[in-house]
Amino acid sequence: MFKQGFDNDKYIKMQSEQIRKRMAHFGGKLYMEFGGKLFDDNHASRVLPGFEPDSKLRMLLELKDEAEIVIAVSAGSIESRKRRGDLNITYDLEVLRLIDLFRKVGLYVGSVVITQYNHQESADAFRSKLQGLGINVFIHYRIEGYPSNVEKIVSENGFGKNEYIETSHRLVVVTAPGPGSGKMATCLSQLYHEHERGIDAGYAKFETFPVWNLPLNHPVNLAYEAATADLNDVNMIDPFHFEAYGDVTVNYNRDIEVFPVLNTIFERIYGSSPYKSPTDMGVNMAGNCVFDDDAVSYAAKQEIVRRYYIALCERRKGADNAKEIEKIQFLMNKAGITAEDRAVARVADSVANETQAPAAAIELKDGKILTGKTKNLLGATSALILNALKYLSDIDEEMLLLPSSLIEPVQALKVNYLGSGNPRLHVDEVLIALSVSAATDENAAKALKALPQLAGCEAHCSVILSSRDHTIFRKLGVNLTTEPEYENDNLYHI
16 A cells, blocks of 8 residues: 655755755855756655655756756666666667656756766767857766776866856756766766866766665665666765764765866865865755655655566567676565565566466556456456555446447557557557547546546566557556566567
8 A cells, every 4th residue: 555655845845945055165166966857756756755746846946947857867777778768769769758757847957068988989979069059068088097087187187178058047956857967976077067167066976876864775776776786886885984983874876986186176165164074065855755654665666566567578679787786686585575475576476477468457556456357358457446546436347338239340440540560559549539438428527536536556477568558557657567478479579
């Protein structure tokens, strides 16, 4: 059963206050590295039930008159066509999407910076594309020896080679389409250049995970490691913070590795560093807003298992991610969980074994688990959605929301005119048919209105689904996983 464990209103209030304090502390310009996702932080909403996916955006909007956005994306991610997993779009396209979204809510996007640049052709092409769209683009180069070679980094041959990003607001928010984009290095480079120009500037970090004041092996922090298993991020006790204050706090390897660089930069600007540890740099209040640790821990453990299924499916699709899977298995052992702890997976697989056909299951917010079986007219997930909507609308489970007289013409269109080899309706086709039926059928109209109640529910299918079905589940806000198996032996799948 779904239980909230995170106070979202308290979080927005505390977070805004903390950022204003940090701005006041430095007085001049503040570069703030924004980790995670601003618009749709679905990972945070899954592991901190009660956290709204747009919480960080709402908080930032309270500061919008003083803020501008700089989006960092690494040339390597552009070159490798790295994708944002939950949206399944490449990082370069995500940059464009973010710019549109920021502009739509009234936030000023000053520029895009391409980091870790080494003359990649794809990065050059993306830069030209952005410039053609009227967007300011700056280049930051790959620095040999980063982050250990401090003398070279903080020199004309290090940060000094990077293009200076021209900014106009007091608060400069540096964000990115995903991890590993070079946000911190962008901020540090700007501090170097501001100092060269005689401009006072400070740095702070707003990274939701790992949560510094939760234990190192708390499920929320383990779930962060699972989410970044492809980057091999490792949560660690902050040794600098422990040495300075005697307090145990949690950070991660990249921040701890780069902390001496930040200290050196501040020492050259101010004569001494305002920070004694990587934890000091942060302004994250999330840990102070957890009010039910059991609910949060359970949700985080479910996220780890969910990441495990996703990684297995990526391997089945051809990804070379054996180390990622091994890392998540290690984290599952730490958390004391297995794939069997995903209840909807057990139920879906049991029905599939019983029927010898693909099956699906969904766990609703009240803890009720419903199933969907493969039928002549409907696929398992399509049947599942209809069953869930009937339950949520208090419609008798025997009632046909979509009679065969409505489904069969759609099947004929698919097979006879559109060349589809699968006559069964996909989830999007079912929803379109349901919306048509809702114009004349009261039950269909009731079921359609229940769609928003699916957001946040857990679902599992016994086979890998088509990309179009995955997209619909994502748009509905359903946390979907599948077994790493295809329904048939075809070599080509879409």
